[in-house]
Structures are given as structure tokens and as C-alpha cells.
Amino acid sequence: MPSTRDIRRRIKSVKNTAQITKAMQMVASAKMRKAQQAALSGRPYALLMNEVLAAATAGAGEFSHPLMEQREVKKRGVILISSDKGLCGALNTNLLREAAKFDKNTTVYVCAGRKGSQFVARLKRELAAEFTYKDVPAFAEARAISKFAQNLFLEGKVDRVDVLFTNFISTLAQKPEQRQFLPIGKLQALEAGVGGHNEAQDLGDASREYVFEPRAADVLGNLLPHYLNYQVFQFLQEAKASEQSARMVAMKNATDNAKQLIKDLTLEYNKLRQANITKELLEITSAAMAMG
């Protein structure tokens, strides 16, 4: 039977924990709003990019690029976008479970985020590179990752590259998803990011006839790597939004649990205190009766 002092001590410690998780929940919700905002402000760019891409594809005619080359897949690369920190519920567990499904002997990993690279190191798989990205991903960070993956592909070190990231569906739901990155198959319209529905639409026909300078093929040739960079950028934003919302929910649960625990402990404490008082009264009265 714990003493009242033990219970008091426990209540205090649970209270402290609740305070911390509450604070973390606030921070995560602020960051989540920022991450969603960042994804939204990229929307005009995505729209314009779609238009340019559609026009360039229509104007280029028969066009092939080394990045579009289909090869037999002997070795595949996986860009694994995870979070840097834990305390975000099952987010990374779910993601890494997917990551573990790739064939151990033929897969090289390119990791963004520390949790992913720790996972690859722990399972002694092949890690090609590790990148970091900030709370609000910068385009330069995405470019570095995408450049690296493109080089792996162009040098023939891998024959296919996939991206594995956590897709932001809603604040309460995030799903690990795998997308083909290289070779570029059919050009698909970029999504505007953090929208919920994520089925990419096909590019519409460009209605205007454009003049290209220097040539359509050149413009498209330069546009493709950029298109890939931008895709990675969007994946990073999705992953970040997922991470922050997962953390917010996890911390909210932790706070709620702590509050429930405090309630239960307080009840127990009061019961015990009451019992002690009753016992004391009983002792006093029985002593008085014995004296009388």
C-alpha cells in the first residue's frame, strides 16, 4: 500500500509530464500550420510548372531524355523521407515497415531525415547518402537530394528510383506511400501539395502554339531535372506536414492520458487520506473510551 506521500509525489511527476507534452503539442500544431502554409504557397508555382511542362511536351514532339530511359531493374534506389525526431506516434514505424519490404540485396537507400538513416544502418543495408531538411524545407535541400538520385540513375548505379514518404491526408491520417521517381514515365501533372486527394491528373493539351527559344527539346531537357527537383520538394513538404500533425496528435493523446492518470491518482489519494483520518478518529475515540 503506497503512502499518501508516495501518491502525492507521483501526481506531481505526472503533472510535469503533462505540462511538457502539452507544450510539445502546441509547438507541433504551430509548426503544422506553418508546414501546411508552405505547401499552399507553392501552389502557384506548381500550376505554372504544369502549364509550362504541358506546353513544352506538346511542342517537343518525339523526345527522349536519358532520365526517361527504361532499363531492366537490377539495382534500385529508394529515397526514404523520414523525420529527424521521434515522439510522433507510429509515423516512422509505418514508414520504415514499408522501407523494409524492399529486397535487401538489390536496394540502395538515399535517406532524408535521421530516423531513416538510423534504420538503414541498423539493418545493415546499403546507404548511398544521407540528407537533412529543415522544418520548413528549402528548395535547395530538395535539389541536393534530387540531383544525387539523378546522378545515381544516370551513372547506371541504379536502374530505377522510388520515393517513399508519408503522405499527408489529413491531420489525423497520414499514409506511407511509394512513388516512382526515375525513370520518368508518362509526364504527370504536379499536384499542388497538401490537398488530401493525391491522384495526379494527366497533363492537358496545350492549347497555344508556343515559340521555343532555343529549341523545345532544349527547354524540355532542362525542364525535366527541374521538374524532378520540384517533385522532391513537394515530397519533403508532405512529409513535414505529416510529421508535425502526427506529433501533435501523439502529444495530445499523451496529455489526455496524463490528465486521466492525475484524476485517478487524486481519487486514490483522497480515499487514502480519508481512511487515515477515519483510522485516527477511531483510535482517539477508542482511547477516550478506555480511559473513561
Add this chain to the structure above:
Amino acid sequence: MATIKLEIVTPEAKIYSEDVDMVTLPGIEGEMGIYPMHIPLMTQVAAGEVAARKGGQDYFLAVGDGFVEVTGDRVAILTDMAIRAENIDEAKAEEARKRAEARLSEKLSEEETATVQAALLNSLTQLNVKRRQRR
């Protein structure tokens, strides 16, 4: 007088969106001036200075590499970096330039070099635009 809508967007934000009389931009094959009713054109921009003329006055912006889509009533520039001349912080750009140069002298992997070079180019462009402004 007809106007043309100039839009400059980066992945992070929409930097500029206004109706202007004329746009001068740094194409990869030399500087281009674009007036309203231009034929539809698709090309690339190099890092440099975009000038937007509006009501007889020029407004300058520094832009990085990117793409341009011109239609009769719109000029859309997609770029990595864009900043209005009046917003350029010279000290900060100078510092960024120094940092990038210092990093270049270190031993770097290829993609790091590319990233740093891009950063260097961006800060140099900003500095150039700012300095030309003052003259």
C-alpha cells in the same frame, strides 16, 4: 495603353504579380524585352536582373535560373530565387557570397559544389542588382 501581367514565382512563394508596361529579362541567349501582345514564347532565364517598367518607372528584381512562359497578356517566370531589389540586404548577400566562396575552397563532393555554386550565383546576382540600382 495595353499592359502585360508579370508573375514571378518561386517554389516557396509568389514574389511578384502586377500589370506592367514592359518587361526586360535575362534570357539564356541574351537580354529580352517583352511588350504586351508578344507571341507565345517559352524559354529559359539565366540568373540576372528583371526590369519591369510601370508608369515610366523601372522596378528591378534579382532572379535565379529558371523558365519563362510568355503569352500575349502574361509573362510568367518560374525560378529558384527571386527578390525585389529594394528587399535585397546587401550585407547579408555579401556574407552569403563570402560563405559560399569559402566553402568552394574546401573539398566538396560534386553535388555539394553544385549547390554552393548555385548559392554563390544567387548572392552575386543579388549584389549586382543592388549595386546597379544605386548608380
